[in-house]
Amino acid sequence: MDLAAYRSEFPVTQEWVYLNHAAVSPLPGRAVQAMKAFLDARQFGTSGLEDVESVAAETRALAARLLNASAEEIAFAGCTSDGLNFAAQALPIAPGDNVILCDMEFPANVYPWLNLERRGVEVRIVPHDRGGLTPERLAEHIDRRTRAVAVSSVQFLSGFRADLPTLSRLCHDAGAVLVVDGIQSLGAVPMDVRAAGVDILAANGAKWLLAPIGITILYVRRKWIERLHPVYAYYTAIPSVEPYLRYDWTLRSDARRFEPSSPSLDGVYGLRAALSLLLEVGIERIYPHLLDLTDRLLAGLDRLGAEILTPRERERRAGIVTCRTRDVAGDYARLKQARVVVSQREGYLRISPHFYNLPDDIERCLEMLGEPA
Numbered sequence: 572m573d574l575a576a577y578r579s580e581f582p583v584t585q586e587w588v589y590l591n592h593a594a595v596s597p598l599p600g601r602a603v604q605a606m607k608a609f610l611d612a613r614q615f616g617t618s619g620l621e622d623v624e625s626v627a628a629e630t631r632a633l634a635a636r637l638l639n640a641s642a643e644e645i646a647f648a649g650c651t652s653d654g655l656n657f658a659a660q661a662l663p664i665a666p667g668d669n670v671i672l673c674d675m676e677f678p679a680n681v682y683p684w685l686n687l688e689r690r691g692v693e694v695r696i697v698p699h700d701r702g703g704l705t706p707e708r709l710a711e712h713i714d715r716r717t718r719a720v721a722v723s724s725v726q727f728l729s730g731f732r733a734d735l736p737t738l739s740r741l742c743h744d745a746g747a748v749l750v751v752d753g754i755q756s757l758g759a760v761p762m763d764v765r766a767a768g769v770d771i772l773a774a775n776g777a778k779w780l781l782a783p784i785g786i787t788i789l790y791v792r793r794k795w796i797e798r799l800h801p802v803y804a805y806y807t808a809i810p811s812v813e814p815y816l817r818y819d820w821t822l823r824s825d826a827r828r829f830e831p832s833s834p835s836l837d838g839v840y841g842l843r844a845a846l847s848l849l850l851e852v853g854i855e856r857i858y859p860h861l862l863d864l865t866d867r868l869l870a871g872l873d874r875l876g877a878e879i880l881t882p883r884e885r886e887r888r889a890g891i892v893t894c895r896t897r898d899v900a901g902d903y904a905r906l907k908q909a910r911v912v913v914s915q916r917e918g919y920l921r922i923s924p925h926f927y928n929l930p931d932d933i934e935r936c937l938e939m940l941g942e943p944a
Contacts, residue, residue: 577852578927588911588932593727593755593891593923596781598841605844606783606837623836630839633846634788637854638772639763641793643825647834648787651754652679654773657789657829658719658750659683661799666691668718671747673697673704677727680752684721702729702882706737717747724762724772725755728916730881730891732760739768748795754778757788758845759861759890759925761854764790771795776838779890779925782845786838791826805832857926861890864924864933868892871937880919893921902940909939 580599583589589597612619631645638645648654660683664670670684674696684694693716700708703726713720720742725732735751742749751772756762758779764772772790776782791799800822801808808828809821822828849857862885869892872879878895882888895918896902903915913936914921922936 574927574929577848578929580848581927584927586910588909588928588935590922590924590928590932590936591912591914592759592779592925593730593921594914595777595784596779596925598783599781599845599848601848602782602841602844605840609837609840620836623839626843627834627836627839630843630846633843633850634790636850637757637762637846638788638790639765640790644790644793644796646789646791646826646828646830647839648773648789648829649785649831649835650679651752651773651775651787652683654771654787654789655680655721655750655752656683656686657802658721658748658771658773659687660802661829662719662748662750663798664690664692664718667693668716669693669695669714670719670721671695671697671704671709671712671717672721673699673708675699675703675726675729675731676721676723677752679754680721680723684719699726699729699731701731701887702726702880703731703733704738706734706741709738709741713741713745713747715745717742717745719748719750721750721752723752723755724757725760725889725891727755727891728880728893728919728921730755730888730893730921732756732882732887732889735767735769739770742770743768753788755891756889758849758854758857760858764792776842776845780842780845781848781925783835783838783841785835786842788842789826789829791829796826796828797822797824799829801829803831805830807832852926858889860926861924862888864928864930865890865892867930867933868922868924868937871933872940875937875941877940890925891921891923893919895919896940905942906936906939909935911936911939 583597631642753774757774777784880893
């Protein structure tokens with residue numbers, strides 16, 4: 572990859588070593604320009620909305636390419652929690668049924684399921700295995716009353732990458748649905764929802780997708796679209812909204828039946844630009860580069876004597892490396908002072924580069940962590 576050419580998309584590289592994509596990514600220049608052009612056009616009212624439908628359709632098609640899905644299986648939502656709440660409320664889960672997740676999930680993939688307890692649904696939060704939900708751990712807890720397994724494709728804290736194909740086989744053999752929080756992998760790790768057997772996936776644009784906050788890709792497998800009804804009744808959930816006074820509640824046959832009537836349109840424009848960038852670079856090139864960067868990071872952290880939470884196996888990690896140093900708070904402050912951006916999470920430092928980061932960025936981070944307090 573000609574990384575230097577793509578680094579020009581990210582003005583942040585001129586002032587910071589930015590290693591915090593698991594939190595919020597900087598926007599690439601083309602996404603900012605696309606959003607600005609839309610907002611400039613919006614100054615002229617409805618005349619600024621003339622190409623909205625075509626842009627939204629193109630964005631769904633780009634998202635489908637990224638996921639190896641069809642555009643009919645893609646809808647937009649506001650945040651990842653919107654998609655996960657949709658799954659929790661729309662799936663056929665009855666009193667006495669159970670849902671399984673592990674104790675390393677981000678709260679966005681916990682509270683929508685705990686909210687079902689008031690309906691008599693059992694929520695099984697099982698102990699993680701080496702940082703996430705492994706097939707072995709799932710097999711210990713799944714049964715014929717399990718209706719859904721909710722899992723992050725990559726865990727926000729440990730950086731553990733789930734074995735989605737094996738998890739989905741266990742789910743489907745038990746008659747359960749695999750629901751995936753994809754926010755920590757989409758844009759960094761190849762995702763083939765068909766091969767992986769994913770039934771529902773939600774991923775906000777604000778992290779590895781390099782897209783705006785407030786726009787989420789929601790994927791619903793074709794077999795589930797017409798089995799599920801919208802949690803909210805949006806007027807655009809029907810094939811044709813006009814004539815407005817017809818009141819014909821015949822739902823669309825695609826995933827747009829679940830999409831809000833007014834998604835974040837500037838977000839859609841920004842997402843289209845960000846997806847075009849990621850597909851132009853190629854996820855098949857981004858992922859190996861991230862593994863090389865994190866290999867370098869792990870080796871350096873080992874030399875510094877840090878405690879590593881992230882799995883060592885390349886197939887079990889993505890772009891996140893989480894570690895505990897002798898002085899986490901002090902090291903975090905020192906990195907920030909040196910204009911190196913990482914996260915402090917649950918008593919750890921979380922370091923998360925993206926494709927435009929260079930080995931020199933990793934070395935700068937390690938250099939500052941090695942500085943005496």
